[in-house]
Amino acid sequence: MATTRIGANVVRRVVVRALPWIATAAIFALLLRRVPIGSVLASLAAVDWPLYLLLMVPYSCAYFLLDSAALTFAVRRFHAPVRYREILPVRAVTYVLALVNSSVGQGGLALWLHRRERVPLLAMAGTVLFLGVLEIVDLILVSSLGVAVAGTAIPGLGGVYKVLYGVLGGALIYFTLLPRLGIARPAPGLLATLGRATFSDWLVILAFKAVALSMAVAVHWGALALWGMSVPLGVMFANLPLIFLASAVPLTVAKLGTSQAAWIFLLGAWAPEPGLMAYSLVAHLVFLVLNALIGVAFLPRAGGEITELLRGRSGGTS
Numbered sequence: 001m002a003t004t005r006i007g008a009n010v011v012r013r014v015v016v017r018a019l020p021w022i023a024t025a026a027i028f029a030l031l032l033r034r035v036p037i038g039s040v041l042a043s044l045a046a047v048d049w050p051l052y053l054l055l056m057v058p059y060s061c062a063y064f065l066l067d068s069a070a071l072t073f074a075v076r077r078f079h080a081p082v083r084y085r086e087i088l089p090v091r092a093v094t095y096v097l098a099l100v101n102s103s104v105g106q107g108g109l110a111l112w113l114h115r116r117e118r119v120p121l122l123a124m125a126g127t128v129l130f131l132g133v134l135e136i137v138d139l140i141l142v143s144s145l146g147v148a149v150a151g152t153a154i155p156g157l158g159g160v161y162k163v164l165y166g167v168l169g170g171a172l173i174y175f176t177l178l179p180r181l182g183i184a185r186p187a188p189g190l191l192a193t194l195g196r197a198t199f200s201d202w203l204v205i206l207a208f209k210a211v212a213l214s215m216a217v218a219v220h221w222g223a224l225a226l227w228g229m230s231v232p233l234g235v236m237f238a239n240l241p242l243i244f245l246a247s248a249v250p251l252t253v254a255k256l257g258t259s260q261a262a263w264i265f266l267l268g269a270w271a272p273e274p275g276l277m278a279y280s281l282v283a284h285l286v287f288l289v290l291n292a293l294i295g296v297a298f299l300p301r302a303g304g305e306i307t308e309l310l311r312g313r314s315g316g317t318s
Contacts, residue, residue, distance in 0.1 A: 020251065021253055024252040024253045026257075027257030027261055031277065035277050039272075041278070043227070043272075043275040043277075044282070047227050047282075051226050052226050052227075053286075055223055056286050056290060060294065061294070064091070064092065064291065067212065068087050068092075069208060070205060071087055071091055071131070073205070074127050075087065075119075077201060078123075079113065079117065079124065082117065089301040090108075090109060091109065092295040092297070093108065093299060094108050094295070095291040096295035096296060097295075109124070109128075110125060122189060123192060126191065126193040129191075129193070131205065134206055135209050136245070138210055139242075139245050140164050141206075142213055142214075142237060143237075143240075144164075144165075145237070146236075146238025146239070147161070149238065150238040152238055153268075153269065175187065176197070213240075213241065213244075216240065216244075217233070217236050217237050220240060223283065224236075229270075229275050229276070229279070235270060239266040239267055242262065243263055246259065246261070247262065264280075
């Protein structure tokens, strides 16, 4: 019986790990039935690569600085008085770890704070959850404004936004208004940071996220022009957040497949599908590689800090 149970668990783990690969392959198989691979490859030949990289490199650096600033604010506000220059190298290294698994990247950051500042791992996980929730809120807010102005290819999306705004309003009342009225409400475990955050904290983090998203819209809009595709800026504001939301769904490997399908479905009325597929694949890869290079550049510094922490810990226990 024990052997059978172990065998079943092994099979279950293999299936769970294989599912994202199967889903990725299935999505690309469907996409390539619709978009000829030859046309996708031909789109790559018409790109002004030096100008494209000249646009993407500063964008990746600016995103890294802004992302680190938002993280520094959250850690200082809820956990420990760390400095921005201390967060920078660790955040950069998590980009390298995220190439393996995004959860590994976040886990590395939480472990660093736990060892350096004795921040409980569960508490830091709650802050990562808080940042992730507000990133989704920002995507919803910006996309809803864009859709109101430029429209969307998704039928019934207006009704979905009404529901989401209702959920957001309920969350704000529960987490920020009730405490101000002196009404106790539970927010244990992973919800602890959401429970401690004030409405002002929400606004500060949303401001960071909104700047990052606006920057992404402007960069992708300009990059598409370099690829010979003209998409109205308002359409990009309406649809790029939806593309990011689709790619955030944990169905596929490294956000591949869902992202390309979203680019084609949402922007196919304004640009050729082979070009959109080629662009989405290259943009995703370039962003990952540039972030990884930033992380590699900070490895010596972050590695030294982690080594000192480990020595301090072992010295304290000897």
